[in-house]
Amino acid sequence: MTDTAPPPAGVHSPPAGGTELPSQYVPASVEAPLYERWLQRGYFTANADSDKPPFTIVIPPPNVTGSLHIGHAFEHTLMDALTRRARMAGFETLWLPGMDHASIAVHALVERELAREGTNRRELGRDGFVERVWRWKEQHGGAILAQMRRLGDSVDWSRERFTMDEGLCRAVQTMFKRLYDDGLIYRAERLVNWSPVLRSVLSDAEVDHREVEGELVSMTYGSLDGSEPSIVVATTRVETMLGDVAVAVHPADERYRQLIGTLVELPLTGRLIPVIADEHVDPEFGTGAVKVTPAHDPNDFEIGRRHGLAMISIMDEEGRICDTGTEFDGLDRFAARTAVRERLREQGRIAAERRPYLHTVGHSERSGEPIEPRLSLQWFVKVEPLAKAAGDAVRDGRVRISPPEMAPRYFGWTDNLHDWCISRQLWWGHRIPVWYGPEGEVRCLGPDDQPPTGPGWRQDPDVLDTWFSSGLWPFSTLGWPERTADLAKFYPTSVLVTGYDILFFWVVRMMMFGLYAMADEGQEGDSDQAVPFKTIALHGMVRDQYGKKMSKSRGNSVDPLAWMETYGTDALRFTFARGANPGADVPISEDNIGGARNFCNKLWNATRFALLNGASTEGELPARLTGADAWIISRLNRVIAEVDGYYADFEFAKIADLLYHFAWDEVCDWYLELAKVSLAEQSTAPVTRRVLGEVLDGLLRLLHPLVPFVTESLWTALTGGESIVIAAWPQFQESRLDKAAEDDIVQLQNRVVLIRQFLSAQGVKPTQRIPARFTGLGGYELQIRRLLRLTDPGEGFTTTAGLDLNDGAAVELDLSTAVDVAAERARLERDRAAAGKELEQTGRKLANDAFLAKAKPEVIDSVRARNEAAAADLRRIDEALTRLPQS
Missing domain, CATH: 3.40.50.620 (HUPs)
Known part of the structure; x- marks a missing residue:
């Protein structure tokens, strides 16, 4: 496919011979035009006739x-x-x-x-x-x-x-x-989640279970004067007692064994109901005796089926009491709860009340009201x-x-x-394809069947879940x-x-x-x-930085569009990927997104540097590489293999973290700095330019699935290619692995870090140039000097400090003009006095038996940690004092 159309406005054009990128990456000017370009070129359209x-x-x-x-x-x-x-x-x-x-x-x-x-x-x-x-x-x-x-x-x-x-x-x-x-779909009466507001069944997914402050009421069924059997039951829904058909106790509960099989009068109704034994009953809940309302409670429904009990519905589709023959008919369920409780109180049947009583109640996710378990004729899948x-x-x-x-x-x-349960009492949705005839006929139709005609035929009014x-x-x-x-x-x-x-x-x-x-x-x-x-x-679920689920009610929800507007889409995407461990929840904060934006800017600046220095993807990579060039190509191939392995297990967090550290730590912080030495030499610059192009080409391709916009902008600028969307995925090349080159650069890195830490401890600013002399280095001296701003010894070089690099090499340094020795010694002496005082005070406490006997373990641990930290500070300060030049 040939790219002949000019890029949309705001999209950075591929450079001609190393044209530099703009100094800053502005996501808002790039993202929308790039996406439209991808669509126009049909990159996302699948071909069913493809051989791929x-x-x-x-x-x-x-x-x-x-x-x-x-x-x-x-x-x-x-x-x-x-x-x-x-x-x-x-x-x-x-x-x-x-x-x-x-x-x-x-x-x-x-x-x-x-x-x-x-x-x-x-x-x-x-x-x-x-x-x-x-x-x-x-x-x-x-x-x-x-x-x-x-x-x-x-x-x-x-x-x-x-x-x-x-x-x-x-x-x-x-x-x-x-x-x-x-025979896998049938119609039957079953207990369902019912929304009185929507007047429909709800699926379990549409029920939100919340802890609410309700009441637990214990009330007496049966005789109040002892002349007949009586029993006290506890409930959180007093109004449903109008539909009770039994009282259940645990068969092993000695308190009620003599009542099993007897009848007690159900208050307010005049009906007699049996006391039954069922192992579902928890003897520790309430009084150990529970009312059984099969048409309005899922557990009671199962008890009712086991014991062949009647199923008495006492509420209509709007949650009003009905068909009980009592004064409560027509009342809303919540009004009935109060009215029934007060009528029982008048009769002296309220034995105990707990209010508030915390318990979990299902609520309609859409309409917000408590759902009502309700016996209803519905369609089911077996x-x-x-x-x-x-x-x-x-x-x-x-x-x-x-x-x-x-x-x-x-x-x-x-x-x-x-x-x-697949039927819903709604009008918007797929209507159940069943017709009922005037003589009780039931006919299920396929999409090519003609609906029955004639008087009395009607389609089921419900729609499917x-x-x-x-x-x-x-x-x-x-x-x-x-x-x-x-x-x-x-x-x-x-x-x-x-x-x-x-x-x-x-x-x-x-x-x-x-x-x-x-x-x-x-x-x-x-x-x-x-x-x-x-x-x-x-x-998992996205959570805030404290691990809490994001929601409007908590005030911690975030509009991802706002974050994309502020930081760019790639920054948001990379943040998600870096937190995506399989099956685990993802904590996210705005600080994470800011860090991801900085990463995108780092990629931009690195590619801009490469283009300004003539990085190329043209021609074959030389078969034999040396030094830092061999190292970075070897590392690139190891990263390709690791990324492929992580994709196989959907380890997005590991992919993002690996690419982040490879790009930032190895490519930008080390290779680009080392490459500056090679680029300055006419003999090595062409190979390094080609390696620099190869590394960034591969890195951008690896990153593209996570950060598509910035990688498209940079890759087309670097390579002149049509689009990274249709570029080939990087292939691992075992022949490019170079363990010796990797070991050499690791040694170089260790040496640089040691010297850098030493200079920092001596108070040397990173911008200062320090004369130095190496012994036993064995290579990479020019690169080390460049990375650390170390100059040649020159005339008048005086060794004021020395450092063993732990691998047979050493460096001598002349710090006479870089450090105010007297001021640095005074500063270190002050720090030493403070650390010594801390060590003495914490040591006295730890030696005090009374303190150790009375103090909480966490307090003792804290004092012990302070003591150890003070001792470590003293050792560090003493070493720094020893290394200072003698005045």
Whole structure:
């Protein structure tokens, strides 16, 4: 591909013969134009007809209501890094973007808009409401997609999908029909999470469990005068006693053994209910006796099923008491709680109260109110065979979980799943494809079936749980149920990058559906090609610098767009990568981003220096290199091998840290300084220019997946190439390893550090030039002198200080004009007196038995540490005094 078009405004043009870069890197002038250039050239568009091996990632679809938050930015950085590296490594890459229709989130948002207009969805009617939602989606939805461009996401925008697209709707209906026909979807009355505000079932993912201040009330059931059996039960929800059908005690609880099998009167209702024994009861909670309300409590529901108890519902869909035949019918559940408690108090049945009583209550994530466990007729997926297949795919190695220590958490879900409630009492979403006839007929239709006609036929009003359609995402987005070219090329996907917090809610569902839908006929999920992804790479949550979860309520949330505006996108991305250890949470602060910005500036300045000094990537690298040139090429190849190994295990933090220190410490702090010596010599300059170009070329390619914008600007300037996006990934060359050259430079570094520390201890400023004479050095004298500003001895050289370099070499120094010996000696004597006083005071305390007997261990440890530090200071100061020239 030939680059003939001029670069967009603000993008630095490749130099002609070493044209210098601007003195400063300004991200805002570079990032947006570069991204548009990448899109125009089609670098991110996948080709299903390519002969290259595929690499596929599907993006966890953000809600259509969403905007780019810190968690998105973190996760997208990791996915983009994997995609960009795979593209450079010769894979046909597809990173597929899209959005989820977010049924409940959109419902809540649009209904709030309608309320502000003085209307509601029921006044609009179903068709009118759905039309209103589509209009909202076109006007306001998908803001996050534009923000993904800002982040540099190299996604294939031509394949963007939405879970309510026609093709995905077809996939959803096909999957429902197949599951229904195979007996894996059924309708039944079960206890569900109910939102009285939304008047719908909620999934577990949409329930936020919070600790609240409630009440624990103990009340007497049965006789108050002892003439009949009685028992005291404790509850946090007094109002639900109207639906009690039993009292349960533990079978081994001696306090109640004689009551098991008897009947007690349920107050306020006149009904008699049995006392039963069940091992689920905790004898230590409350009074050890619990009320059993199967239609309004999940634990009670299971007790009711075990004992064949009645299931009495006492609330309607809006959370009002109903059908109890008591004075409380029509009251809101919270008003009923107070009214029931006060009526029991009037009857003398309140035995005890604890208020406030801290306990955990589920709340609707969208509408905020406490959810209500409610018995309801709903649609369910029978998950046992699907979940077993999902667990087996990991156990037998078809799917790898990274890090592997997360696998037990995955099995904890697949091995213990309950049937999944998939129906929602909403209007926005995939409508359940089931029709009911006038004579009780039930007909499930596929996408090509015609709905039944005639009087009395009606479609089920409910829609499917959003997770149902997102569970199909890895293959529905590629055209399933049709056998498309995309599906054949890019399924199964290569890796799923996602947070451990949705391992159950999304990952397990994709595994279940992928294995079910994509297995070859008769193989029942055993095909390697049926799995939705080959690797599940789990990451943690982004937290603040104190380890706290970021949230608006805590006041510690951060807008990643603001940080990108201030520091540049690359700085944010590099900060994320440097904190991304597999499966672990990521603490982040603004200081981290500032450091990453400085790193980008360091790369800029290093490349600018190289260009000004004629660095080149033209022609072959000489077969034989010596000195620092051989060392840095050897180190580059070791870094390439290490980076490749870390990518295999999704060790982004180690990749970023390795490249940071290689770039900053080895390339910039050492090699560029050493190269200045070679560049000054006509005989060595051409090779060093070529090596300098090679090293920066390789380093920028290695860094590109993490920091795409600055590396594109620098790489095109350095090489004149079309784009680093389509440049080849660096290849490890074992023949370029040079252990001897590495050992030589390590020795040089050790010598320089020793001399530098010695000069600093003597009070010599880094800018001062000091006469010096070496013995036993054996090479690199010119480089050491250059790095340390050491001049030749010259006439009048007087050895005032000497230093053994611990490897057979030594240096003599003339500090007579560099150091005010009298002033330095006075300073050191003052420091020595202070250290001696500290040593004496702490020593006395540590020798005092009374102090050691009475003081806290941490106090003693602190005094001991101060004593040791003072002794070390004395040794250091005495050595410095000994090395001072004699006046």
